[in-house]
Amino acid sequence: MLRELLGAFVDRDAVARLIDRYLASLDERVFDEAWARSFFTEDVRLEFPVGSRTGRAGLAEFQAAAMAKFGRTLHVGSNHAIAVHGDRATLSFNLLAAHVHSDAAHAERGYAPGTHFDIGGRMDGEAERTESGWRLSRLALQLVWTTGEPPAATA
Structure with a gap:
């Protein structure tokens, strides 16, 4: 019983750390194939207000x-x-992003210098245990609110 509880705690902690590392990586802005492999399964599905994506191939570029579109960002997850x-x-988890x-x-x-676009929302998803550790297999952002000027649409 204790071994099962400890295992569940370790797994939940590993997934929480994966989420936190992913959010921090958005602000660090180093997107390459190694980045994508460190966070996502090969068949990942992403659903964000700026677009959807299936599969890890090309995800770093996406x-x-x-x-x-932004000079700086700050992403914070909680709960x-x-x-x-x-x-x-x-x-x-809840997401606040500036x-x-x-x-x-x-x-x-x-825009005046320092103008920003902020969001608050709820992120839902799934993760899978792989040979390399836990990886995100689905993420979907449901916006609750936005404030400020959104980025210009791209063609």
Whole structure:
């Protein structure tokens, strides 16, 4: 009994740390194939307001393009709810994110320096235990609120 409880605690902690590392990586802005492999399964499904994506191939470029619209960001997750079922886990957490527009956006759109776009929402998803550790297999962001100027739409 104690071994099972400890194992469940260790797994939940590993998934929570994966979530926190992923959010921190968005602000660090180093998106390459190693980044994608360290967070996602090969068949990952992402559903974000800026677009959806299936599969890890090309995911680094997708993420880099989304983040390039901003000069700086800060992503904070809280209230992790994680349920582990063997080698799979369901997860949800609150997300607050501040997105400071890039200097180019300030010039192109006439934004005052430091203008930002902030969001609050709920992230739901799934994770899988792999040979390399826990990886995210699905993430979906449901926005609750936004404030500020959203980024310019891209063609």
